[in-house]
Amino acid sequence: xxxxxxxxxxxxxxxxxxxxxxxxxxxxxxxxxxxxxxxxxxxxxxxxxxxxxxxxxxxxxxxxxxxxxxxxxxxxxxxxxxxxxxxxxxxxxxxxxxxxxxxxxxxxxxxxxxxxxxxxxxxxxxxxxxxxxxxxxxxxxxxxxxxxxxxxxxxxxxxxxxxxxxxxxxxxxxxxxxxxxxxxxxxxxxxxxxxxxxxxxxxxxxxxxxxxxxxxxxxxxxxxxxxxxxxxxxxxxxxxxxxxxxxxxxxxxxxxxxxx
Numbered sequence: 001x002x003x004x005x006x007x008x009x010x011x012x013x014x015x016x017x018x019x020x021x022x023x024x025x026x027x028x029x030x031x032x033x034x035x036x037x038x039x040x041x042x043x044x045x046x047x048x049x050x051x052x053x054x055x056x057x058x059x060x061x062x063x064x065x066x067x068x069x070x071x072x073x074x075x076x077x078x079x080x081x082x083x084x085x086x087x088x089x090x091x092x093x094x095x096x097x098x099x100x101x102x103x104x105x106x107x108x109x110x111x112x113x114x115x116x117x118x119x120x121x122x123x124x125x126x127x128x129x130x131x132x133x134x135x136x137x138x139x140x141x142x143x144x145x146x147x148x149x150x151x152x153x154x155x156x157x158x159x160x161x162x163x164x165x166x167x168x169x170x171x172x173x174x175x176x177x178x179x180x181x182x183x184x185x186x187x188x189x190x191x192x193x194x195x196x197x198x199x200x201x202x203x204x205x206x207x208x209x210x211x212x213x214x215x216x217x218x219x220x221x222x223x224x225x226x227x228x229x230x231x232x233x234x235x236x237x238x239x240x241x242x243x244x245x246x247x248x249x250x251x252x253x254x255x256x257x258x259x260x
Contacts, residue, residue: 107131110138121149126158128183128257153188153229155256161185162254163238172205172241175253179235186229187238187255190214193221196246205239206232216242216249229255 025036079090079098091099104110121143124130127150133139143149144156163176176185192202194216204212211230214222232238232255240251 104138106140107133107137110136121147123147124150124156126156128159128179128259130259132259153256155258159257160254161257162252164250164252165240166248166250167240167242168245168247168249170200170242170245170249172208172239173251174237174239175251176238176255178237179257181235183257183259184232184234184236185238185255186231186258187226187253188229189223189225189254190240191221191223191252192216192240193250194218194246195248195250198244198246200246200249201243202249202251203241203243204230205241207236207239209233210241231258234259 026033027036028034080087081090093099121141123145124142125145127142130142141149150156161176161179163174165173165175167173176187179185187204190204190212192214194200197218199218200216202214202216203210204214211232212224214224216222238253238255240249240253242249
């Protein structure tokens with residue numbers, strides 16, 4: 001056996017290094033001796049053991065961190081994500097859940113292939129006070145402050161408007177006053193009562209524009225609920241106008257405020 005072969009056999013048993021100045025530890029696996037290597041790190045001339053309590057660093061930052069601990073101490077691997085080809089740490093909430101958010105903000109243009117992410121709603125006490133988004137933009141779902149989702153024809157209690165008025169001379173009479181600029185009233189229900197002995201018809205007017213006409217018999221009345229709310233003009237009152245004098249014609253209306 002050559003000297004080189006001798007050195008090799010000795011090295012396998014952890015007894016010798018070909019350089020003559022290193023002693024190797026070894027591990028016997030199926031009667032084969034494998035060199036054991038201990039990883040250390042540090043600046044030139046210093047040695048730091050890599051262990052569970054002292055993980056390998058990358059630059060000046062540890063590879064591992066403790067769960068809910070400060071970054072830079074302890075253990076626990078941080079999760080990284082790919083953002084446009086750049087690596088960044090994934091964010092978590094206070095409960096330890098992974099934070100996920102949509103890529104398109106409220107009132108921003110919605111892409112044709114975008115998928116919605118959130119399923120929560122934004123609480124509102126008055127829909128008429130909201131700023132409208134542009135056509136085809138993404139928008140929040142809205143709910144009352146009790147968390148109940150608002151869908152048409154229902155609305156927040158704060159947006160409900162109603163009126164009650166009487167007339168005896170057959171002139172046009174206001175029942176629901178005009179709302180503020182940009183806000184309209186959508187009628188949901190109307191009741192008319194005629195206590196006179198005269199059969200009449202009554203026009204329901206959006207300002208001066210007739211939107212609906214009811215026959216109202218003598219000593220009788222009519223109640224109508226619109227399956228689709230009757231939409232008025234912004235900043236315009238709802239009026240009722242009898243075809244003739246009647247003592248007494250009474251009108252009750254209820255609806256909701258809206259900017260659309």
